[in-house]
Amino acid sequence: MNSDIAMNSKTINCRINGANYQLNVSPAMPLSDVLRAQGFLSIKQGCCVGECGACTVLVDGTAIDSCLYLAVWAHGKTIRTSEGESLHGKPSAIQQAFAESGAVQCGFCTPGFIMATSALLAKPRSQPMTVLQIRQGLAGNLCRCTGYQMIVDAVRKCDAGSSH
Ligand code: FES
Ligand code: FES
Known part of the structure; x- marks a missing residue:
């Protein structure tokens, strides 16, 4: 199973809160899982079916439910999470x-x-x-x-x- 995931994984490049990331993601993986695995724990997983908005992030300035957005779609995109809203630890x-x-x-x-x-x-x-x-x-x-x-x-x- 794990080797299947590794074989099918894709490499994406994106910007998250102003920094460049190169990430290996499986094709079915939601962006919320990938962002949380990178430490962006402001993203909450409430319903995981697009109902609650707890996982909302901005992708190229548009608010999306990251539980419904495949991580592979984020290739070439700019993502902002709530961590990126605060500047040098100061709240926005x-x-x-x-x-x-x-x-x-x-x-x-x-x-x-x-x-x-x-x-x-x-x-x-x-x-x-x-x-x-x-x-x-x-x-x-x-x-x-x-x-x-x-x-x-x-x-x-x-x-x-x-x-x-
Ligand atoms: S976790 Fe509820 S909309 Fe994504
Ligand atoms: S769900 Fe508790 S503050 Fe909104």
């Missing part, structure tokens, strides 16, 4: 807003929400998002603890502070 504005708004409780969903929020805030818009737009924009991410309002508050705080 989004991470800070989540912490200050009480949007982090058990924390299991938080890295996925941070990445989904990062993609949402990067979209061009002429005015701050409404609560409905934020809720719709983060609809792919589930949280069992916060009731979502504190997450919406955190996103609004970041949205108000960004240029439109």
Whole structure:
């Protein structure tokens, strides 16, 4: 079995949080497994079927469920995880807003929400998002603890502070 995997493995080159990686991956391996094996443990594996968003990362700026994204598809791509959001150990504005708004409780969903929020805030818009737009924009991410309002508050705080 292991020799089958080794025989079928593919080499991919990608950038993760600003660094170049060359990785051997099996064709059926999800990106979430590969990233966690490289130490990016912010990526949580909640449902592993694309329902909860706990495994959300950015691939070329687009938020994706890394449990459903094959690692081989990441060849030539740029990946960002929640670890890449913080600069020199300092939390990003989004991470800070989540912490200050009480949007982090058990924390299991938080890295996925941070990445989904990062993609949402990067979209061009002429005015701050409404609560409905934020809720719709983060609809792919589930949280069992916060009731979502504190997450919406955190996103609004970041949205108000960004240029439109
Ligand atoms: S673990 Fe990927 S969507 Fe739930
Ligand atoms: S903070 Fe616990 S699941 Fe969201």
